[in-house]
Amino acid sequence: MTQALALAYAGLTALPVLMHLAVAAGAPLGRLTVGGRFPGRLPHAWRVLALVQAALLCTMAAAVLARAGAAALPLAPLFWPAVALTVLSLAANAASPSRPERLLWTPVLFLMAAAAFGVGLS
Numbered sequence: 080m081t082q083a084l085a086l087a088y089a090g091l092t093a094l095p096v097l098m099h100l101a102v103a104a105g106a107p108l109g110r111l112t113v114g115g116r117f118p119g120r121l122p123h124a125w126r127v128l129a130l131v132q133a134a135l136l137c138t139m140a141a142a143v144l145a146r147a148g149a150a151a152l153p154l155a156p157l158f159w160p161a162v163a164l165t166v167l168s169l170a171a172n173a174a175s176p177s178r179p180e181r182l183l184w185t186p187v188l189f190l191m192a193a194a195a196f197g198v199g200l201s
Contacts, residue, residue: 081201085147088194092140094187099133102126111184115177139164147198162195 102108103126109117113125121129139161144150146158169188175181 081147081198082149084194084197084201085144085149088143088191088198089140091187091191091194092136095184096133096136099129099136103129103133110177110179112180114175115180135164143195143198158195158199162192162199165192165195 098108098111102112102121105120105126107119109115109119109121112129113121117125120126138154138157141150141152142154142157142161145152145155165188169185169192172180172184172188175184
């Protein structure tokens with residue numbers, strides 16, 4: 080069950096990773112990130128930050144997989160920081176002034192947090 084929860088976390092993480100990669104490539108999805116501050120394409124500096132966010136999300140998913148024993152990576156010590164960042168992201172997206180961002184990412188991050196706590200508490 081723990082590995083299934085970790086795989087669910089990783090699968091859900093793929094959604095914001097793909098969005099951040101698309102935004103970094105210039106997709107006009109700004110309303111779905113950074114509070115909708117840029118409704119179309121993000122400025123260059125923000126697109127670079129989207130790549131950083133994508134890499135961070137991948138590391139978080141790898142830490143959850145490592146904690147569950149589903150990946151042979153030395154990232155298990157990063158598990159609880161990954162959970163904390165997931166919960167903080169959930170809170171930030173739930174409070175976003177961008178309605179599309181709130182409606183899309185709040186449920187995704189809620190499920191990610193639930194899966195991560197399931198891994199951590201098992």
